[in-house]
Amino acid sequence: xxxxxxxxxxxxxxxxxxxxxxxxxxxxxxxxxxxxxxxxxxxxxxxxxxxxxxxxxxxxxxxxxxxxxxxxxxxxxxxxxxxxxxxxxxxxxxxxxxxxxxxxxxxxxxxxxxxxxxxxxxxxxxxxxxxxxxxxxxxxxxxxxxxxxxxxxxxxxxxxxxxxxxxxxxxxxxxxxxxxxxxxxxxxxxxxxxxxxxxxxxxxxxxxxxxxxxxxxxxxxxxxxxxxxxxxxxxxxxxxxxxxxxxxxxxxxxxxxxxxxxxxxxxxxxxxxxxxxxxxxxxxxxxxxxxxxxxxxxxxxxxxxxxxxxxxxxxxxxxxxxxxxxxxxxxxxxxxxxxxxxxxx
Amino acid sequence: xxxxxxxxxxxxxxxxxxxxxxxxxxxxxxxxxxxxxxxxxxxxxxxxxxxxxxxxxxxxxxxxxxxxxxxxxxxxxxxxxxxxxxxxxxxxxxxxxxxxxxxxxxxxxxxxxxxxxxxxxxxxxxxxxxxxxxxxxxxxxxxxxxxxxxxxxxxxxxxxxxxxxxxxxxxxxxxxxxxxxxxxxxxxxxxxxxxxxxxxxxxxxxxxxxxxxxxxxxxxxxxxxxxxxxxxxxxxxxxxxxxxxxxxxxxxxxxxxxxxxxxxxxxxxxxxxxxxxxxxxxxxxxxxxxxxxxxxxxxxxxxxxxxxxxxxxxxxxxxxxxxxxxxxxxxxxxxxxxxxxxxxx
DNA sequence: CTGTTAGCGCATTCAC
DNA sequence: GTGAATGCGCTAACAG
Numbered sequence: 001x002x003x004x005x006x007x008x009x010x011x012x013x014x015x016x017x018x019x020x021x022x023x024x025x026x027x028x029x030x031x032x033x034x035x036x037x038x039x040x041x042x043x044x045x046x047x048x049x050x051x052x053x054x055x056x057x058x059x060x061x062x063x064x065x066x067x068x069x070x071x072x073x074x075x076x077x078x079x080x081x082x083x084x085x086x087x088x089x090x091x092x093x094x095x096x097x098x099x100x101x102x103x104x105x106x107x108x109x110x111x112x113x114x115x116x117x118x119x120x121x122x123x124x125x126x127x128x129x130x131x132x133x134x135x136x137x138x139x140x141x142x143x144x145x146x147x148x149x150x151x152x153x154x155x156x157x158x159x160x161x162x163x164x165x166x167x168x169x170x171x172x173x174x175x176x177x178x179x180x181x182x183x184x185x186x187x188x189x190x191x192x193x194x195x196x197x198x199x200x201x202x203x204x205x206x207x208x209x210x211x212x213x214x215x216x217x218x219x220x221x222x223x224x225x226x227x228x229x230x231x232x233x234x235x236x237x238x239x240x241x242x243x244x245x246x247x248x249x250x251x252x253x254x255x256x257x258x259x260x261x262x263x264x265x266x267x268x269x270x271x272x273x274x275x276x277x278x279x280x281x282x283x284x285x286x287x288x289x290x291x292x293x294x295x296x297x298x299x300x301x302x303x304x305x306x307x308x309x310x311x312x313x314x315x316x317x318x319x320x321x322x323x324x325x326x327x328x329x330x331x332x333x334x335x336x337x338x339x340x341x342x343x344x345x
Numbered sequence: 346x347x348x349x350x351x352x353x354x355x356x357x358x359x360x361x362x363x364x365x366x367x368x369x370x371x372x373x374x375x376x377x378x379x380x381x382x383x384x385x386x387x388x389x390x391x392x393x394x395x396x397x398x399x400x401x402x403x404x405x406x407x408x409x410x411x412x413x414x415x416x417x418x419x420x421x422x423x424x425x426x427x428x429x430x431x432x433x434x435x436x437x438x439x440x441x442x443x444x445x446x447x448x449x450x451x452x453x454x455x456x457x458x459x460x461x462x463x464x465x466x467x468x469x470x471x472x473x474x475x476x477x478x479x480x481x482x483x484x485x486x487x488x489x490x491x492x493x494x495x496x497x498x499x500x501x502x503x504x505x506x507x508x509x510x511x512x513x514x515x516x517x518x519x520x521x522x523x524x525x526x527x528x529x530x531x532x533x534x535x536x537x538x539x540x541x542x543x544x545x546x547x548x549x550x551x552x553x554x555x556x557x558x559x560x561x562x563x564x565x566x567x568x569x570x571x572x573x574x575x576x577x578x579x580x581x582x583x584x585x586x587x588x589x590x591x592x593x594x595x596x597x598x599x600x601x602x603x604x605x606x607x608x609x610x611x612x613x614x615x616x617x618x619x620x621x622x623x624x625x626x627x628x629x630x631x632x633x634x635x636x637x638x639x640x641x642x643x644x645x646x647x648x649x650x651x652x653x654x655x656x657x658x659x660x661x662x663x664x665x666x667x668x669x670x671x672x673x674x675x676x677x678x679x680x681x682x683x684x685x686x687x688x689x690x
Numbered sequence: 691c692t693g694t695t696a697g698c699g700c701a702t703t704c705a706c
Numbered sequence: 707g708t709g710a711a712t713g714c715g716c717t718a719a720c721a722g
Contacts, residue, residue, distance in 0.1 A: 033693045034717090035692075035693065035717075045692095051692085065477055067418070069714090071716060074715085074716055080478075088443040097433055098434055101433065102462070111458050115447060133425075235633060239637075262637050288580060291611070377709085379701090383700070412699050418715065419713085421714075
């Protein structure tokens with residue numbers, strides 16, 4: 001439905017503020033040299049009060065703002081950080097991105113974003129592409145192979161990961177302590193009396209999934225059986241996998257994440273399965289929605305924006321070829337809410 | 346909690362792929378002139394098969410990729426589009442951003458994002474800042490004043506709005522037909538027999554809120570009373586405003602958006618108010634969560650990613666100082682689900 | 691303090 | 707076809 005709002009784009013206002021004025025224009029306008037203009041703007045070298053005033057006036061009059069591409073070319077840095085996420089629709093990644101963006105903004109950096117649509121194969125190229133522009137690249141929960149990550153670390157100077165640890169490659173990373181989180185959930189469920197629970201698996205290629213597996217293996221015991229069902233990372237996946245979970249005759253469902261758990265909850269509701277009456281349910285991450293649904297979700301709280309901020313700090317710390325692969329571990333807290341209870345016996 | 350993953354960042358792999366090679370390096374390596382390298386890469390002018398092979402080999406060997414800042418400087422365009430959103434935590438904006446990003450990516454454009462944290466005062470500067478880098482800027486639901494928008498349109502060559510129409514300024518925009526959507530909801534509620542409903546207001550400065558007000562005024566009639574309560578645009582706002590809504594003794598709550606409605610729903614649940622038994626509830630936008638909660642939300646479906654794609658198209662169409670302020674209107678569809686029913690009498 | 695010079699990496703003229 | 711020269715806008719060296 002196209003309408004035309006008439007009126008060709010006419011400059012409305014007063015200023016003959018041309019599309020883009022250069023430093024030379026300003027210099028001419030202020031009757032000084034370009035270098036002086038640059039000095040005034042950057043404040044690096046002292047300039048006489050008189051000239052400074054003229055320059056500032058000219059800058060204001062022309063609406064001049066330096067061309068960052070030119071500055072970047074000269075400095076060899078663009079003041080830009082890139083972020084690669086698997087899926088912006090996932091509130092988890094949206095929050096991490098927000099964390100990076102806010103931190104970057106505070107440091108006068110721009111944020112470039114790429115959404116790979118959960119396609120592991122696209123991550124490597126997206127990161128490489130962003131790295132051309134950006135001074136550094138943050139990889140959020142990359143699903144790429146170990147080998148690809150190694151290649152990438154080789155090609156991208158300042159690469160950071162969120163929720164992904166390499167094996168050998170010293171890529172700075174901020175990771176959630178998934179093992180601790182999953183252990184807490186298992187302990188909670190076991191203490192409630194559950195003896196057989198089902199775990200809905202996340203993406204196989206996600207490092208965080210492998211970390212969860214380790215915790216699951218450790219928690220699994222004769223009196224506490226954990227069966228697994230493939231699922232995915234979105235609420236749609238959870239919705240789909242709920243039936244299979246039910247079929248396992250477990251008394252509790254541990255979802256890969258809150259986002260997944262919400263899908264499960266919806267499906268259980270459709271099926272008339274009461275939570276936590278007939279079935280307990282847990283998530284992971286504590287996204288905003290989890291405390292808005294009924295029953296509120298028992299989960300493990302991760303400060304997602306904080307992950308983004310940490311990633312930024314790793315970037316900042318990596319300046320000047322810093323100390324190399326630092327790892328920040330964030331320990332999440334179990335939040336017991338209404339979606340878990342003892343099993344019916 | 347800082348650990349150190351040891352091992353300084355050592356180049357792992359084979360390639361002596363230096364941090365960054367220039368076109369000159371490639372030229373030297375291939376024993377040709379920089380111009381030839383450029384021609385091979387851009388494919389603009391024919392090059393002898395032999396030289397082409399040598400150049401490609403050198404490019405691969407050095408892992409050369411042209412510096413976009415330099416290209417941008419030369420071409421006067423950066424192949425980058427900027428997006429300003431009020432809040433990335435809001436699933437609505439995350440989706441719009443995703444729409445822009447995906448469309449941009451397909452056209453080999455990067456996406457720069459700025460989150461203004463719902464601070465109307467920050468929008469103007471954020472957009473201006475992004476415009477230095479980007480070839481165009483998309484403003485999502487800007488809350489800025491008319492005057493600021495006018496200024497901005499004057500300063501930013503290719504400015505697009507989502508969900509905001511100016512008055513005079515011919516800023517290309519893609520907008521949801523809020524009046525139609527709100528009318529549908531009102532009609533639905535009236536047909537169910539509601540005679541007194543409460544509307545939870547969004548941000549006063551949002552254009553979409555003013556559009557809703559127009560529809561509300563039109564729908565209001567002797568037999569259909571609409572009272573209003575200030576609220577906001579987030580689920581937290583909705584949660585907070587629910588009590589006031591209840592106090593109006595209306596039989597239905599129309600929330601500004603789904604995101605708000607989810608907060609309301611949570612609060613009503615806490616209060617033991619049954620939906621739709623004791624109170625009907627409607628949203629706007631149809632975000633993913635709305636069909637996952639119980640009861641599923643009656644709302645008006647907007648294709649958010651499509652808004653982003655349209656914004657991209659407006660950008661693409663604005664090339665070469667196109668036809669000026671185009672307006673695309675997207676008409677949303679009423680989706681009747683479980684959160685609405687007739688009032689108890 | 692200030693102006694002039696040079697060059698960041700690249701694509702695009704020109705000559706050959 | 708190809709290479710040498712020019713300049714995008716800016717700042718860091720240099721002179722003065």
